[in-house]
Amino acid sequence: MLSDKLLVTTKFAPPRISAQSISRQRLLDELKRMEHCSVGLVVGSPGFGKTTLLMQWRQAMMKERSEIAWLSLSVEDKHLGSFFAYLLAALQRLGVPLENDIPMEGASGESVDSMVAAIVEGAAAVDKELYLILDDYQYVTDPRAHRFMQKLLDHGPANLHFLIASRSVPPLSVSRLRLMGQVVELDCAGLPFDLAETRAFLDLNLSALKLTAEEVHLIHDLTSGWPASLQLIVLLLRGRPEARKSLRDLGWRSDDLQTYLAEDVIAHLPEELAAFMEKVSVCRRFNASLAAAVTANDQAAQLLQRLEEENLLIFRVEADDRQPWYRFHPLFSEFLATRLERRDIVGVAELHRRASRWLAERKLLAEAVRHATLGGDLEFAAELIERSAPVTWGLDQVGPLLRLLDRLPQDVLFSRPRLFFIGCLAYVLTARPAKAESWLEAYLRSGGGQDPEDSLRLRTVQAAIAIQRDDSERIIELLEGDIHPLADDYSVMRYGPSAMLAIAYSAAGRHADALRCLDELVIPDVDRDDEMALVAEGARTQSYLHAGRVVEAERFGSDLLARSVAAHGHRSISAYLAAASMAEVYCETDRIDEAREVLANRVGLLQWAMPDTMMRATLCRARLDLLQESPDATLAFLERQERHFRNIGLSRALAHCLAEQVRILLAEGKAGDIGDRVERLVELGREYQDARGFLAEIPMLAALTRARVLQAGNSHEESLEQLRLVREFAREHQRAQLDVTATLLMAIAESQLRRQGNSQALLGEALERGRELGLVRTFIDEGNLLCKLMTAYVGKVPAQSPVAGYLDDLLARVKRSDDGDHASLSPREIAIIQLVSQAMSNKRIALALNISLETVKWNLKNIYAKLGVSSRYDAMSWARKHGLIR
Numbered sequence: 001m002l003s004d005k006l007l008v009t010t011k012f013a014p015p016r017i018s019a020q021s022i023s024r025q026r027l028l029d030e031l032k033r034m035e036h037c038s039v040g041l042v043v044g045s046p047g048f049g050k051t052t053l054l055m056q057w058r059q060a061m062m063k064e065r066s067e068i069a070w071l072s073l074s075v076e077d078k079h080l081g082s083f084f085a086y087l088l089a090a091l092q093r094l095g096v097p098l099e100n101d102i103p104m105e106g107a108s109g110e111s112v113d114s115m116v117a118a119i120v121e122g123a124a125a126v127d128k129e130l131y132l133i134l135d136d137y138q139y140v141t142d143p144r145a146h147r148f149m150q151k152l153l154d155h156g157p158a159n160l161h162f163l164i165a166s167r168s169v170p171p172l173s174v175s176r177l178r179l180m181g182q183v184v185e186l187d188c189a190g191l192p193f194d195l196a197e198t199r200a201f202l203d204l205n206l207s208a209l210k211l212t213a214e215e216v217h218l219i220h221d222l223t224s225g226w227p228a229s230l231q232l233i234v235l236l237l238r239g240r241p242e243a244r245k246s247l248r249d250l251g252w253r254s255d256d257l258q259t260y261l262a263e264d265v266i267a268h269l270p271e272e273l274a275a276f277m278e279k280v281s282v283c284r285r286f287n288a289s290l291a292a293a294v295t296a297n298d299q300a301a302q303l304l305q306r307l308e309e310e311n312l313l314i315f316r317v318e319a320d321d322r323q324p325w326y327r328f329h330p331l332f333s334e335f336l337a338t339r340l341e342r343r344d345i346v347g348v349a350e351l352h353r354r355a356s357r358w359l360a361e362r363k364l365l366a367e368a369v370r371h372a373t374l375g376g377d378l379e380f381a382a383e384l385i386e387r388s389a390p391v392t393w394g395l396d397q398v399g400p401l402l403r404l405l406d407r408l409p410q411d412v413l414f415s416r417p418r419l420f421f422i423g424c425l426a427y428v429l430t431a432r433p434a435k436a437e438s439w440l441e442a443y444l445r446s447g448g449g450q451d452p453e454d455s456l457r458l459r460t461v462q463a464a465i466a467i468q469r470d471d472s473e474r475i476i477e478l479l480e481g482d483i484h485p486l487a488d489d490y491s492v493m494r495y496g497p498s499a500m501l502a503i504a505y506s507a508a509g510r511h512a513d514a515l516r517c518l519d520e521l522v523i524p525d526v527d528r529d530d531e532m533a534l535v536a537e538g539a540r541t542q543s544y545l546h547a548g549r550v551v552e553a554e555r556f557g558s559d560l561l562a563r564s565v566a567a568h569g570h571r572s573i574s575a576y577l578a579a580a581s582m583a584e585v586y587c588e589t590d591r592i593d594e595a596r597e598v599l600a601n602r603v604g605l606l607q608w609a610m611p612d613t614m615m616r617a618t619l620c621r622a623r624l625d626l627l628q629e630s631p632d633a634t635l636a637f638l639e640r641q642e643r644h645f646r647n648i649g650l651s652r653a654l655a656h657c658l659a660e661q662v663r664i665l666l667a668e669g670k671a672g673d674i675g676d677r678v679e680r681l682v683e684l685g686r687e688y689q690d691a692r693g694f695l696a697e698i699p700m701l702a703a704l705t706r707a708r709v710l711q712a713g714n715s716h717e718e719s720l721e722q723l724r725l726v727r728e729f730a731r732e733h734q735r736a737q738l739d740v741t742a743t744l745l746m747a748i749a750e751s752q753l754r755r756q757g758n759s760q761a762l763l764g765e766a767l768e769r770g771r772e773l774g775l776v777r778t779f780i781d782e783g784n785l786l787c788k789l790m791t792a793y794v795g796k797v798p799a800q801s802p803v804a805g806y807l808d809d810l811l812a813r814v815k816r817s818d819d820g821d822h823a824s825l826s827p828r829e830i831a832i833i834q835l836v837s838q839a840m841s842n843k844r845i846a847l848a849l850n851i852s853l854e855t856v857k858w859n860l861k862n863i864y865a866k867l868g869v870s871s872r873y874d875a876m877s878w879a880r881k882h883g884l885i886r
Helices: 027-038 052-061 080-093 109-124 143-155 175-179 195-205 213-223 227-241 239-247 255-266 271-280 288-297 300-309 328-344 345-359 365-374 380-386 395-405 410-414 417-429 433-445 455-466 473-481 491-507 513-519 533-546 550-568 574-588 592-599 611-627 631-647 651-667 674-687 692-711 716-732 736-752 756-773 784-796 801-818 828-835 842-849 853-867 873-882
Strands: 039-043 067-070 132-135 160-165 185-186 314-319 324-329
Touching: 027 052, 027 160, 039 052, 052 067, 052 132, 052 160, 052 491, 067 080, 067 395, 080 132, 080 143, 109 143, 109 160, 132 410, 132 513, 143 239, 175 185, 185 801, 195 213, 195 227, 195 736, 195 853, 213 227, 213 239, 213 328, 213 592, 227 239, 255 533, 271 288, 271 873, 288 345, 288 674, 300 314, 300 324, 324 328, 328 345, 345 365, 365 380, 380 417, 395 417, 410 433, 417 433, 417 491, 433 455, 455 473, 455 491, 473 491, 473 692, 491 513, 491 692, 513 533, 513 611, 533 550, 533 574, 533 611, 550 574, 550 756, 574 592, 574 611, 592 611, 611 631, 611 651, 631 651, 651 674, 651 692, 674 692, 692 716, 692 736, 716 736, 736 784, 736 873, 756 784, 756 801, 801 873, 828 842, 828 853, 828 873, 842 853, 853 873
Parallel strands: 039 160, 039 185, 067 132, 132 160
Antiparallel strands: 314 324
């Protein structure tokens, strides 16, 4: 046995915890169970924070005066002799009485048994709970060492606990212990940072940069919470803060990350395995069959199994078939693909073509088209789209389709009408209606569009162009009447017309017609999660919002957003549109954090969505910035959006931006800065004086803004004249939220004219309507004058009336907002802290409040920040002190 003097003592001391690390509390809560378990397994890829987690756990346990020993293993400990010597020394540091002359060289089964017996007997004699952490166990390769550890796990006393960290699953059997509830296990699925942890890590390490929620989301998505890559991005941004403008390129192009992957992950792999990984990296996801087809390696299944066992940044993904599917970590995948392209760019195209054929045979259309396009096989890609079952077509294929269409000769495209029309829609859906319009003109000039089957397709494309022009009346003209799309057509053609017609009806104030149109839209169960079907369903949420019916919008929209994300992902078009609607709902109902969260990392909502969606997302984002940042930041954002809307010719969105800027400036007492904005808005109002549908909002906005300006100048009679026009428009077009806003401003004007009876009647009407609709910020955002009116009105409302409770809630929210109390909690946060006091887990809280687990974590982070605490216990102490819980 090695002499104790020859042992490297630093192997018994863990590294120091960096001041830049964050607490992995959710994982530490899992490891807390080690007090009642025999073994803990922490298995994950390089750089996933295993050692840091163990150090944090050790530190927490030592505060409770637990006996813990640490052993860092290395490649020198792969044989039994060295491994046992260090293990014995670690156990001795725990106070286990052991002799230094226990034999182990050339160990037989009998001598291994005697070693185990000596350790078991010695540990059992210690009247304490003993914990031994074995870090980097993957270096132990001697089968005898594994047999020794197996016996120790099987026969160890109840007070001896092992916590083993390894890059790969140790060859130890813990099935029996697992059945007895004696095993704690953390793997690659649990080790990455979740969004809240990513945010905390970036806040701690990049506090000077003050990253936005969108940037945090983007970094989290880019790294998938991989701690090592997050650390490298932090270093890059510290050195080059301007690089935040190109966040998507920060990861894999980093020299540090490339070096890390090359030296710590790839360098020690056999050449055959590394080559296999590079070839299969052309696929975003893969199984053994696809990997074999792409790489022409009949050992693909065994190689994938080895990659998984060794945790080489490979993860299983959800799939419908029985064969497991995998993906590489995104940054690792790009690293591998880049290495491959540098060596054999021609061969890469052939790999894509092989993947395309395999995927096409299994009707995985989107992926097949992508690979055919990347492999340069355009004819095959075009044939794929046309011959595949239309029900498989989804909006997730817009990107591959546009890459294909941009490279197809026009005569080839015109010879395939179905493909041509779907291509036109793809351009419209990505905010390029001019491109689709020019295509249509060329197509009609060439004699296309004569087939009767193309009639609705043609009108659908024309209507889609109209919706991007904000011309809702043109949509009604094109689509009203008999809508009978071909049953076997693409889903965007089957469900798009009804969705666009419903939106146009809402713009015209025909909400009953809009809902009837959607009620008549039959979506079979097989298409329930089709992306265009989800987009069509989203038109119902938009219709509710146009009508100001926030309660119905939330009830319908929250489920739709969850389904869209589950079926197509966070960045899918259906999720984008549903998120815009829910952001407006959350913002109006004063759930500011949820509104910010749902908009985060969806920049496209501000740049390329449908005009109504872009406009609503812009106003929501501006109001969030006003509440959480500053008026100056909000005005700067609105000015940027104003330029964008002017460049793409969206006058209605431009008018809303101008009106919002004037409202903010008046609230800030800066009436002197509004002149130019008001003039431009009034000019727009005159230009669209006779407009209908969506564009009729522009003169109404001009009138509403003039009313605000007149009130600020104490010209209240003139203000009332403008507000009556606004109310007339709101009631004609069934815009109930706008009606409430106009009524509130009229109540303020009447009060300033000392006509208190009129003022209170108008306020009562607005409160009753606002309660029915579910409005909150519509009242709060009108400021102090309205707050005084509502305060004076409290005694006028019967105590048992529903309006009384509604009014009390509004005033309480105003007070919290005015106080600026750092420790004030929102109703959602209060509900969460009350459930925390009942010892509920985050998952149970999410179920109880019908919100996502991520939302619970986000709110808890905000609670801790507001209260200046760092734990559930401290938060409960504060809540108990302030009477929120007993």
